[in-house]
Amino acid sequence: MEEHALKALGERITCLRQQREWSLSHLAERAGIAKSNLSRIEQGIGNPTLDTLWRMARQLEVPFGTLVAPAAGALIDSGMRVTLLEQGTDDACPVDAYLMHCDPHSRRIAEAHTPHTRERVEVIHGHIRVGPTEAPAELDAGDSLEFNADCEHLYEAGDQPVAMLITILHAPRRPR
Amino acid sequence: MEEHALKALGERITCLRQQREWSLSHLAERAGIAKSNLSRIEQGIGNPTLDTLWRMARQLEVPFGTLVAPAAGALIDSGMRVTLLEQGTDDACPVDAYLMHCDPHSRRIAEAHTPHTRERVEVIHGHIRVGPTEAPAELDAGDSLEFNADCEHLYEAGDQPVAMLITILHAPRRPR
DNA sequence: ATAAAACGTTCGATTAAAGGAACAATCTGA
């Protein structure tokens, strides 16, 4: 298994724990695991059991997938991870679909894409400021936005972890 | 850990494996784990390690979260495969994000969801007729649609395989 | 028909994850 993923998992757990202002000992006790075990996991050493992860996700009130899945994607920038879900095969309108996770307060400025490229985002949870750098929008869970991505654009997470779908439309949408 | 969850996990892995028409031995070899290990896991006995689960998810090409916690589950219908990508944690607006694949000419009529539930679809590739049964829309790659899902609604693929993102908004969107 | 291969399960041996206690360092309160 990839060492980086273990480290990312540990950091994520530490982050979630500290958000709740819990001590390591406290979370370990709540979850019913030894604090020595939790300590090693947060350090990114070891290889936790499903049971251990399960108990922690329950106490942190985090969907199990989000606890470990964000590590699956490529880390593109400080605290932001992107996973390619699917690439469109349609030449007339090539579409890339991504799932993106952002740590709290993470921020990224993306370069302009090729002309006429549009980008669409849908927020699953959290709060994020996103859009062209000079005119970003504020989105919450359930909100969506479509904007021209052929200019510099911004992603900036709020004070909670953010999950969002991103679709990149590499050609202008065909009029219907 | 709950015994039932372990059993469900095992059945899910068996199902995913058989969908691909792989033998237990084959998946074990691909994933780089002992087949004795995989056998135990599919039987629901034991408590697999993150590393083990990770390797299996990679080979099955399933997002890690859906492997262990498919709350809504990855359900198989006539030629349609749905995988849960992420569940929103925001109580104010719980969002479920799915990736859906449809075989050519597959067709499905979904029951009405709870009142005020809305559904948003984004087509990655292929052509599909989707929306309320009495007024479906025709979408191509790059198109999107949002509609009320508190009534019977339809999915009907064209003559090519379809991939699409589906987000289900379980509460009315908060006015901004 | 019979051998060969592959199937999934079960069995000990090895490895490592989880638990428990001791540790120094830090924070708390009298």
Add this chain to the structure above:
DNA sequence: TCAGATTGTTCCTTTAATCGAACGTTTTAT
């Protein structure tokens, strides 16, 4: 100030997850 509690880490022990091999069975091929 000083005792007590709590922090997170590290050691050692216990437990069990993983591995490799052997097993009986089924499928395939000659």
